[in-house]
Amino acid sequence: MGQRSVGKQSSRQRRLAAGFALALAVTISACTGDTSSPGTAATPPPAGSGTGQAPQTTLPSPDVLQKLDVGLQLPWSVVFLPDGTAVVSERDSAKVVKIKDGRATPIAEVPGVVPGGEGGLLGLALSPSFASDRWLYAYLTSATDNRIARMRLSEDASGALGLGAPEVIFAGIPKASTHNGGRIRFGPDGMLYVGTGDSQRREQPQDTNALGGKILRLTPEGRPAPGNPFGDSPVYSYGHRNVQGLAWDADGRLWASEFGPDVDDELNLITPGGNYGWPLVTGAPGRSGLTDAKVVWPSTAEASPSGLEIVNGVAYTGALRGQRLWAVPLDGPTAQTPVAYFTGEYGRLRDVARAPNGDLWVLSNNKNPDFALILRGNP
Numbered sequence: 224m225g226q227r228s229v230g231k232q233s234s235r236q237r238r239l240a241a242g243f244a245l246a247l248a249v250t251i252s253a254c255t256g257d258t259s260s261p262g263t264a265a266t267p268p269p270a271g272s273g274t275g276q277a278p279q280t281t282l283p284s285p286d287v288l289q290k291l292d293v294g295l296q297l298p299w300s301v302v303f304l305p306d307g308t309a310v311v312s313e314r315d316s317a318k319v320v321k322i323k324d325g326r327a328t329p330i331a332e333v334p335g336v337v338p339g340g341e342g343g344l345l346g347l348a349l350s351p352s353f354a355s356d357r358w359l360y361a362y363l364t365s366a367t368d369n370r371i372a373r374m375r376l377s378e379d380a381s382g383a384l385g386l387g388a389p390e391v392i393f394a395g396i397p398k399a400s401t402h403n404g405g406r407i408r409f410g411p412d413g414m415l416y417v418g419t420g421d422s423q424r425r426e427q428p429q430d431t432n433a434l435g436g437k438i439l440r441l442t443p444e445g446r447p448a449p450g451n452p453f454g455d456s457p458v459y460s461y462g463h464r465n466v467q468g469l470a471w472d473a474d475g476r477l478w479a480s481e482f483g484p485d486v487d488d489e490l491n492l493i494t495p496g497g498n499y500g501w502p503l504v505t506g507a508p509g510r511s512g513l514t515d516a517k518v519v520w521p522s523t524a525e526a527s528p529s530g531l532e533i534v535n536g537v538a539y540t541g542a543l544r545g546q547r548l549w550a551v552p553l554d555g556p557t558a559q560t561p562v563a564y565f566t567g568e569y570g571r572l573r574d575v576a577r578a579p580n581g582d583l584w585v586l587s588n589n590k591n592p593d594f595a596l597i598l599r600g601n602p
């Protein structure tokens with residue numbers, strides 16, 4: 224009901240879309256007979272908002288400032304120190320790498336990481352009070368589970384960074400060769416949000432006592448955060464398959480990207496206690512008691528949305544299999560029609576994160592080796 228579709232954009236369309244308002248891009252897409260399956264804004268526009276009309280949002284074209292070929296190997300996550308230094312996790316090497324002034328320097332290898340399949344050193348997050356406590360948080364796959372550890376990121380007089388011993392603050396998230404989740408991020412409330420995967424255990428997501436297939440909300444010390452929807456439980460939302468990206472909009476709404484099975488990749492608006500359907504349903508079927516995705520990409524060949532960042536009301540997510548950057552204009556709780564950039568140009572894209580200077584960093588996932596793409600920030 225009320226769904227809008229946009230066809231896969233050819234390179235011609237992409238160039239046009241890059242130079243014109245989103246409204247035009249939507250019109251172009253709607254007029255072509257492109258063969259690939261569409262991305263769909265699944266949210267019915269609110270009553271009276273002009274259902275079926277092109278969205279009003281103007282989407283600035285991403286402008287590539289720099290491609291940093293600094294020999295990264297399967298980078299998974301990037302966070303930024305207050306001075307703009309990038310800190311990157313490498314999944315299989317388990318190394319934390321610093322990028323500053325266009326040069327990459329390994330900081331340390333995180334002990335206890337056991338890479339395998341999609342597991343390894345995954346998401347990073349900086350403490351909200353990093354300037355005083357210097358905590359770097361990491362989601363990692365160990366020999367037995369997925370867990371979250373924090374380490375002091377020290378800096379000596381010469382500016383060299385070092386990593387202290389890991390303190391495990393949360394353990395027992397199920398692991399598998401795939402569907403390990405891995406994104407961690409502090410929210411505007413100062414709590415640590417964690418995206419997990421079903422770890423190939425289909426009974427986990429609908430079990431609110433299990434940790435797989437969830438978004439968790441923790442205190443910085445790894446306890447269930449006060450006010451969570453299931454009492455003294457870390458679970459914040461459930462029914463997820465494999466959460467890969469977490470980001471908040473300017474009004475404090477939490478959005479999450481998630482891999483579907485062979486169909487229906489999703490962008491979801493997360494509410495506490497919400498059931499996002501897996502494995503009962505995917506996408507936005509409108510079933511009672513389940514929360515529909517706000518954006519559904521019916522073809523995972525176009526998406527596999529991973530890292531997520533929201534800038535100026537636009538959600539950017541890097542597509543792995545889809546090898547493109549998706550931009551989804553948000554209008555309050557509504558997601559408008561996604562627009563694709565860079566399709567096929569840079570390979571698989573893993574993470575998207577905003578640097579302190581406003582630039583948007585995109586990490587590749589190609590193993591040939593990998594790079595960071597820096598997009599100009601929009602004022």
Ligand SMILES: [Ca+2]
Pocket residue numbers: 462489499500501504505506515516
């Ligand atoms: Ca879902």
